[in-house]
Amino acid sequence: MSEKAEKFRLDKWLWQARFVKSRSLAAxxxxxxxxxxxxxxxxxxSYGVQVGDVLTFPQGDRIRVVRILAPAKRRGPATExxxxxxxxxxxxxxxAPKIAARDEGNARPTKRDRRQMDRLREKGPNDALE
Incomplete structure (x- = not known):
């Protein structure tokens, strides 16, 4: 006797695990x-997934790789x-921190641009990444 692993819908799980805002976006x-x-x-x-499956998908500007640990019962809080x-x-x-690009016609930086440049000069090139 072999036990069948419980399968559940991929789009529903992605939505319940809060990777996408709506189920239609997950689909x-x-x-x-x-x-x-x-x-x-x-x-x-409706692709059937189960506990132990590894999912690979884009989210924003990065690629997410996740292993399913449990089926979702509901779309609860993020901690759940x-x-x-x-x-x-x-x-x-x-x-890297963004520095405002100046147009050729605008020779003088604004007060805000000046403050950003001063902050970057104080930190140094390696400190800017923190």
Whole structure:
């Protein structure tokens, strides 16, 4: 006698785990071919996933890799949603501070631009990433 693992809908789990704001956005993410389950592309929102599956999908400007730890019972608070998965994504790279680009016609920086430049000069090149 072998026990069958419980399967649940991929789009519903992504929504309940709070990776997307709505279930329709989760379905669009899956049907658009952007989600991989155990390195296989999922093409239907009703794709069956189970505990132990590894999902790979884009979120914002990074790629998320998560392992499903538990099925979702409801769309609860974020602290509850974080117990549903193990995040295996690499840490995002720190972003460099943005410096306002000046047009050729505007030779003088504004007061705000001047303060930003002064802050960057005080910190040094390696301190700007913190």
């Amino acid at each position: 669009a993410l899956v049907t658009g071919g952007h989600v991989r389950v155990n390195s296989d592309r999922a093409s239907k929102a 949603a974080q117990t549903l998965y193990d995040d295996m994504s690499p840490a995002p790279e720190p972003k």
